[in-house]
Amino acid sequence: MQTTILYIGRDTEITVVMNRLLNARPEWKGVCVCTDEEAISICEEQEIDLVLLGNGIDPDAEKRLRARLLEIRPDVKIIQHYGGGSGLLYGEIMIALG
Template sequence: MQTTILYIGRDTEITIVMNRLLNARPEWKGICVCTDEEAISVFNEQSIDLVLLGNGINHECEQALKSKFDSIKPGIKIIQHYGGGSGLLYGEIMTAMN
């Protein structure tokens, strides 16, 4: 079964890298966006299993996104990922999913 992961980050270049990393694993489907509006739209249209919040998201936006996502899909797993390589990313995702 494939895990669908929504990544939200403000840096376009990092978002491109995250898209590559998330979609490199056959068990993951990564959807990567840079704006809150895109994130909410994707979240409404797709079945998301995990949300990754990347760098550049301020506390106010983070809280608003968490609240919105939880109102749509209560209990959705939301974690922060600020970089550190593909091994760390894998570990964070696997920990969150277990």
């Protein structure tokens, strides 16, 4: 069974890289977006196991986004991912999914 991971970031280039990294592993399905509206729509339409919040999301927007995502999917885990190598990303995801 695949784990669906939603990445939300503001930088298009980083979002492209995250999409490649998340979808490189057969056990993961990565969905990567740059806007809160896209993220909310995806959460409403798909089962999401984990949300990664990337760089560029200001604190007020993050607070609103977390609240809305948890309203839609109360059991979803939300963590921050600010970069680093693919090994760090893998470790963060495995710990979050624990």
